[in-house]
Amino acid sequence: MRFIINENIVEADIDLRLSLLDLLRDQLGLSGTKKGCNQGACGACTVLVDGERIVSCLALAIQYEGRQVTTIEGLSNSSRLHPLQSAFIEHEGFQCGYCTPGQICSAVGMAAELQRGLPSHVTKDLNATTMVPSREEYAERMSGNLCRCGAYNGIISAIDEIYGASGDRDVARSATLECVA
Missing domain, CATH: 1.10.150.120 ([2Fe-2S]-binding domain)
Known part of the structure; x- marks a missing residue:
């Protein structure tokens, strides 16, 4: 599957039951997105998808194939903070x-x-x-x-x-x- 994470195209073989949060943290090593309650109640896992905020623990990764996902790592560039x-x-x-x-x-x-x-x-x-x-x-x-x-x-x-x-x-x-x- 092909994902666009922080403006980078990423190919990943995933289990269809994998959450977007687990894809980001466990498979792609983007540890800035946090796993808090894992039930959508705390917001620690909030990321942007096509500019809109979502809680990634409740989102299946497969739903976001080909869409622009921005994590905290993608908000800043290497030279300056957002x-x-x-x-x-x-x-x-x-x-x-x-x-x-x-x-x-x-x-x-x-x-x-x-x-x-x-x-x-x-x-x-x-x-x-x-x-x-x-x-x-x-x-x-x-x-x-x-x-x-x-x-x-x-x-x-x-x-x-x-x-x-x-x-x-x-x-x-x-x-x-x-x-x-």
Whole structure:
């Protein structure tokens, strides 16, 4: 089977029952994507598929043959971190770091949802042409990603710096487009 992982074509013989998470970690050695609950409840295994966030523990790898899968390893290039990774460091958006790859991938996917104008449960104006989310909006949109250390304030601050009204919109736009293209 042929997969596109972090913009690289990868050939792999897989068991049809293999999860995308297990393909990434066990067969391809991409250990940045974490196995947390293995039941889709914690978000530690979040990756991007064609720019949309999914929990990879519940996805069969075969479903994603030929589609663009981006893991935490694919967000940065060899010379620099993704802007959101830098913001997580600056705002102490992690403690143990276990959930961080999933949090970051989820936030990148969330930013793409905002750019497309997709509302959340707490979106106040469903007819707005642009979305400038609040901390409450970020918290709602990121609620599928758990942090057992409780670094939520730093996580939300990092996301707001890059994608919020106070952030550098050009950096945020290019950071999102790089990851969802």
